Amino acid sequence: MAKKLLLLGDEAIAKGAIDSGLSAIYAYPGTPSTEIAEYIDNSSEAKEKNIKCYWSANEKTAVEGAIGMSYAGKRAMACMKHVGLNVAADPFINAAVTRINGGLIIVAADDPSMHSSQNEQDSRFYGKFAFVPILEPSNQQEAYDMVEYGFNLSEKYLIPVLMRIPTRLAHSRSGVEIKSYQTPQNNLKLPDDLKQFVLLPSIARRKYKELLAIQDDLLKESENSCFNKYIDNKDKSKGIIATGIAYNYLMENYDGDVPHPVLKISQYPIPANLIKRLYNECNEIYVFEEGYPLVEELLNGIIGVSKPIKGRLNGFVPRYGELNPTLIANALGIPTRTYYQVPECIVPRPPVLCKGCPHFDTFLALNEALKDYSKGRVFSDIGCYTLGALPPLEAINSCVDMGAAVTMAKGAADAGLIPSVGVIGDSTFTHSGITGLLDCVTYKSNVNIIILDNMTTAMTGGQPSLGLNKLADICKGIGVEENHIRIIKPLPKNHNENVRIIKEELEYNGVSVIISQRECIVTLNKKMREKHKKQESV
Amino acid sequence: MKKDIILAGVGGQGIISIAAIIGLAAVEKNMYIKQSEVHGMSQRGGEVMSTLRISDKYIYSDLIPYGGADIIIGLEPMESLRYLPYLKQDGWIISNADPFVNIPNYPDINVIYNEIKKIKTHILIPANKLAKELNSDKVVNTIILGATFPYLGFTKEEILRAIEQMFSSKGKDIVDLNIMAFTKGYEYALKYQNP
Ligand SMILES: Cc1ncc(C[n+]2csc(CCOP(=O)(O)OP(=O)(O)O)c2C)c(N)n1
Ligand code: SF4
Numbered sequence: 001m002a003k004k005l006l007l008l009g010d011e012a013i014a015k016g017a018i019d020s021g022l023s024a025i026y027a028y029p030g031t032p033s034t035e036i037a038e039y040i041d042n043s044s045e046a047k048e049k050n051i052k053c054y055w056s057a058n059e060k061t062a063v064e065g066a067i068g069m070s071y072a073g074k075r076a077m078a079c080m081k082h083v084g085l086n087v088a089a090d091p092f093i094n095a096a097v098t099r100i101n102g103g104l105i106i107v108a109a110d111d112p113s114m115h116s117s118q119n120e121q122d123s124r125f126y127g128k129f130a131f132v133p134i135l136e137p138s139n140q141q142e143a144y145d146m147v148e149y150g151f152n153l154s155e156k157y158l159i160p161v162l163m164r165i166p167t168r169l170a171h172s173r174s175g176v177e178i179k180s181y182q183t184p185q186n187n188l189k190l191p192d193d194l195k196q197f198v199l200l201p202s203i204a205r206r207k208y209k210e211l212l213a214i215q216d217d218l219l220k221e222s223e224n225s226c227f228n229k230y231i232d233n234k235d236k237s238k239g240i241i242a243t244g245i246a247y248n249y250l251m252e253n254y255d256g257d258v259p260h261p262v263l264k265i266s267q268y269p270i271p272a273n274l275i276k277r278l279y280n281e282c283n284e285i286y287v288f289e290e291g292y293p294l295v296e297e298l299l300n301g302i303i304g305v306s307k308p309i310k311g312r313l314n315g316f317v318p319r320y321g322e323l324n325p326t327l328i329a330n331a332l333g334i335p336t337r338t339y340y341q342v343p344e345c346i347v348p349r350p351p352v353l354c355k356g357c358p359h360f361d362t363f364l365a366l367n368e369a370l371k372d373y374s375k376g377r378v379f380s381d382i383g384c385y386t387l388g389a390l391p392p393l394e395a396i397n398s399c400v401d402m403g404a405a406v407t408m409a410k411g412a413a414d415a416g417l418i419p420s421v422g423v424i425g426d427s428t429f430t431h432s433g434i435t436g437l438l439d440c441v442t443y444k445s446n447v448n449i450i451i452l453d454n455m456t457t458a459m460t461g462g463q464p465s466l467g468l469n470k471l472a473d474i475c476k477g478i479g480v481e482e483n484h485i486r487i488i489k490p491l492p493k494n495h496n497e498n499v500r501i502i503k504e505e506l507e508y509n510g511v512s513v514i515i516s517q518r519e520c521i522v523t524l525n526k527k528m529r530e531k532h533k534k535q536e537s538v
Numbered sequence: 539m540k541k542d543i544i545l546a547g548v549g550g551q552g553i554i555s556i557a558a559i560i561g562l563a564a565v566e567k568n569m570y571i572k573q574s575e576v577h578g579m580s581q582r583g584g585e586v587m588s589t590l591r592i593s594d595k596y597i598y599s600d601l602i603p604y605g606g607a608d609i610i611i612g613l614e615p616m617e618s619l620r621y622l623p624y625l626k627q628d629g630w631i632i633s634n635a636d637p638f639v640n641i642p643n644y645p646d647i648n649v650i651y652n653e654i655k656k657i658k659t660h661i662l663i664p665a666n667k668l669a670k671e672l673n674s675d676k677v678v679n680t681i682i683l684g685a686t687f688p689y690l691g692f693t694k695e696e697i698l699r700a701i702e703q704m705f706s707s708k709g710k711d712i713v714d715l716n717i718m719a720f721t722k723g724y725e726y727a728l729k730y731q732n733p
Binding site: 006008032034035116168169171172173174245249251252253256324325326329336337338339341342343345346347349351354384387 | 548549561565570572574575576577581583584585596597598599600601602603604605616617619621622625626641643645646649650653657
């Protein structure tokens with residue numbers, strides 16, 4: 001019997017990569033993608049095989065690292081959450097033009113319904129934009145199997161492959177059958193053409209034509225893919241297209257036995273012939289997609305088609321938010337029942353900063369230092385500290401994208417909002433705050449930057465913070481004046497002192513950086529427990 | 539056998555540990571499993587929900603449809619009510635009676651109890667207090683698991699073996715403590731139903 005492991009969708013991808021000749025994974029953490037690299041980071045098997053896990057400074061550096069690994073002939077993976085692909089869009093799209101050498105898979109984990117995100121963008125659009133194949137597993141087993149398949153596809157057409165996984169699959173555990181063989185890693189081998197990766201216009205134009213030329217082949221791969229299935233059934237009053245995880249929700253409603261023809265799509269480009277067949281054979285078409293209505297929109301076109309297409313665009317499925325079995329039942333007119341309602345007395349319980357969190361003390365000091373100024377001048381960013389926007393602190397006024405705390409503070413100061421404060425976490429600062437600070441220094445902008453240095457990437461579970469013990473030097477290195485780099489320790493007993501220091505810097509006309517440094521109590525406790533365990537075992 | 543279970547609680551209460559024990563018992567019986575977890579933002583003291591589906595037959599969906607859950611296990615009384623639309627008509631709601639108050643507008647606890655009691659098939663168990671009797675605040679979840687046991691569809695041996703598997707790396711004392719906690723929860727629930 002094949003060996004079975006109980007794995008999260010994320011872990012299935014990681015294990016699939018370990019078993020399929022991966023040499024290195026590059027990642028910046030982000031829910032719901034983090035557990036992919038974490039699994040490899042903690043895997044003894046990966047260590048034995050010398051598979052490297054690199055937590056990168058951001059998603060762009062991660063994808064570039066993976067492209068370099070591929071240049072050297074080895075199989076590489078880069079993982080990120082959906083918005084991470086915005087940051088990495090430049091190397092991602094250009095890697096499709098250069099093409100690759102060793103197999104390259106980029107994993108983007110989408111978060112429909114925004115459980116832990118600023119938006120619910122659908123990464124499939126990026127795949128289409130870049131002209132690369134997309135794999136969208138519907139379950140944990142496919143997530144595992146698709147990695148080897150994806151590496152092979154990648155090396156067959158010398159093309160990066162995008163894998164897209166939604167929260168519900170990323171964070172759901174199920175039995176996964178592990179293959180009986182292990183694919184060895186590639187040897188170091190440079191591209192035959194040493195100009196392959198030189199995107200000078202003359203070369204880029206040729207490479208782009210080549211990319212367009214393989215599109216027909218990629219389409220054929222989709223039409224014949226084992227992950228795309230046309231399931232013929234008798235009742236042609238409806239034809240149903242279900243992509244990725246939506247296929248499971250559909251099957252759940254019929255206990256696996258749908259009376260209508262079903263087209264399951266898990267590989268792109270969209271298998272056009274299969275869609276045409278469904279359209280020709282059925283009276284109306286239902287489209288269920290987790291995410292944006294990508295397939296549905298294309299089907300409808302601008303001119304429209306004569307048969308009804310039912311999905312998110314005409315209210316059969318909600319226009320936004322993640323799918324579930326009940327929504328699909330409703331769309332298809334399958335009766336559902338709820339027996340109980342949520343009682344009226346139930347109130348929301350929003351997330352909060354942990355008791356004793358260093359960010360809390362920093363915000364208390366900042367609020368007091370700013371109390372004589374009008375409200376609305378604190379630009380912030382993404383991390384645990386974003387919770388500082390909620391009561392009781394209500395300390396920050398923005399959270400847009402990683403790094404924007406620094407540059408938005410600059411823009412507002414440029415516009416005349418003085419003082420203008422940027423509050424940013426340590427990991428967010430090294431992700432994309434440093435370049436913005438260089439802008440501030442260049443123009444001697446009147447901004448006060450507060451770096452919340454809790455010495456970890458806390459929001460996503462405590463991954464390393466790459467600027468650890470380097471933040472003051474980084475600021476100094478890019479030109480912040482030394483006497484305006486202040487280090488404070490956010491503790492209740494230091495409150496008055498911290499307020500005084502922040503006030504001083506608010507009054508300074510120029511770039512100042514306050515590094516508020518105290519370790520996240522969750523990582524601190526974890527370290528203490530591990531130390532305790534070690535001592536016990538000695 | 540097929541069971542769809544919702545686990546509800548507050549981020550940090552470790553709702554996954556209960557799912558993990560039941561999951562281990564299901565794996566031993568070669569059943570199919572889908573178990574969802576919560577990572578990210580809501581882990582910080584917010585409302586969290588996880589689902590566990592186990593079945594002899596293949597399971598398609600990771601999510602449980604509305605009106606489909608056999609059991610809601612609540613580590614916190616208000617949280618156990620938040621997911622009521624998922625409960626089957628004759629489904630069980632088995633909840634910790636001890637509230638976790640980290641919001642200023644937490645409702646009157648008696649109002650919450652009354653809502654839970656409106657569902658005939660319910661058990662309210664003061665798991666934090668029972669855990670104190672065992673001098674451990676770490677076994678609250680195992681106590682609640684004990685109260686849930688009769689509705690899970692496993693034999694006692696199967697569940698106890700899963701508990702042993704779950705805690706064996708922490709030593710025999712911890713295994714024994716959890717077995718005691720399990721029994722305590724189980725016995726309390728029996729008495730709750732037949733006072
Ligand atoms: C482009 C992008 N990548 C990743 C994330 C996910 N993410 C949100 S916050 C965060 C960590 C922030 O760490 P830090 O700035 O140190 O703050 P902390 O959570 O430790 O307070 C990450 C990785 C994101 N929202 N956007
Ligand atoms: S995990 Fe750390 S940084 Fe995040 S809220 Fe808790 S103590 Fe603060």
